[in-house]
Amino acid sequence: MRFGDQTRYRIAEGRSQLDLLAAAAGQALDRAGLGPADIDCVIGAVAGDLQPIPCTAALVWERLAPRSQVAAFDVNSTCTSFITAVDVASRYLVDGEYQRVLIVSGDVGSRFLNPGQRESNELFSDAAAAVVLTAGADPERGVLTSLQQTWAEHAHDTEIRGGGSLVPPYAYSAERTADYEFDMDGRRALRNMVRVLPGFFEEFFDRLGSSVGLGLADVDLFVPHQASRALGLAMRRIGIPPEQYIDWVSDYGNMVSASVPFVLARCLDSGRVRRGDLVVLCGTAAGLTANALALRL
């Protein structure tokens, strides 16, 4: 659907978040030329769960290969869950604990939007994306460094209050619908984000420099979470020039946990990035959380 010059995607009637996640996971396996039996671990890295119990990874795996065994768990840092999951998975891969990890991300934000809150209502798209990470023998490739930080004093800038234990589903009523919908104080969230990001990236680049001797200029592509139309403003504040990052907010909006893997997958498909390139996955999430991870493809 369109909001002015902005394109957003909505899940089809009768389709579920599980349908999207399972389709993305199946595609990732097909592209990798692998079957479920090749996967040692599946990580669900979504913002909003399918069910409170069991975890999303188990429910996705039930669709893919119910009769096979796998290690299955979820990792959650809201919109940057995928980045956190890549960081966690890479440690298991480097340790030799797993050989191949499937990470599946995706949300159906449209089902939790408040039609009265125009900014968020016109921002989100429904999407899913998945990747397979494989252990490799080349120590130059893989995750080079990462950084994650949360500024919890801003935990309520962006939230869905209802659906967990604090505001349970059974307290739902026609008078309280807004409690169960996405609630974002866009101006406050942006102000806080812009305030913390420069220092955060300074620390990230310090790590990249001290660990592998690389800097901003060595990064082939930044793949930021497509948080909002203020993405360009945030990247300018950090000092990342437009040619070095992807801004597809007008074309796809904020795809919640799917934004980062979706953009990464598209850039791999198109040849925008390829083996050997240095990619930085990054973004901000509700929390307020910032995440950055340097990945040598």
Added chain:
Amino acid sequence: MRFGDQTRYRIAEGRSQLDLLAAAAGQALDRAGLGPADIDCVIGAVAGDLQPIPCTAALVWERLAPRSQVAAFDVNSTCTSFITAVDVASRYLVDGEYQRVLIVSGDVGSRFLNPGQRESNELFSDAAAAVVLTAGADPERGVLTSLQQTWAEHAHDTEIRGGGSLVPPYAYSAERTADYEFDMDGRRALRNMVRVLPGFFEEFFDRLGSSVGLGLADVDLFVPHQASRALGLAMRRIGIPPEQYIDWVSDYGNMVSASVPFVLARCLDSGRVRRGDLVVLCGTAAGLTANALALRL
């Protein structure tokens, strides 16, 4: 409260899961002689979230030290979330990425019980527990080996269907209350659990043997998830004698994600285990997931 000879605990009116989690986290810091500034990372390891957005770790940290920064994310494998979180955290600690990780677990199962389903209604207790894991120089201590597996064909033996995207809060109605409550097919869950556990533990002990040359007899204490009154039956099937594990189901019931850290903490307090002991944290969770982790204290 009492059900026959079984004691169960219920959260006080007006108290929340967040109150329990924050209290447990605060106690863990106090016992460790640490303040929030000493913590690099906080992992929320609960079965049921506080809110859909942001993650539980961020909301707990907001209570503890809102003006400080920390890496905050959640790890979820339902009832064994704590064990998964210890495994994840230990990799960050060994890598030198973090020096101290706070893991906080706990659920308020009583708020999601179906009074018509006697078996589950009389099984759960509300509880929270937290630990601080610290990087150490002694390679003999810490996590020695771990194993996690999910049999997703049994994903619906134990579940809460409603509250996420598949059966959203706004679909709640007086006719559908059971969809939002804990639903366990106790006999089926037990049958499947007993079927998979012996092979799972055989593999776990193979790992323990091949990685550090230890076996069942070297384990000072098994700290199992207090899943149900069938705990003794399950341990018998695995071949673990009563004196080697804790069964407090009659005294505390199933404390969901808090069971394992609560029992561990009590055993540390009482001197039942101490520095140098080999402890195996283990259990089954909705998924169907099995988890085991050997920890040298």
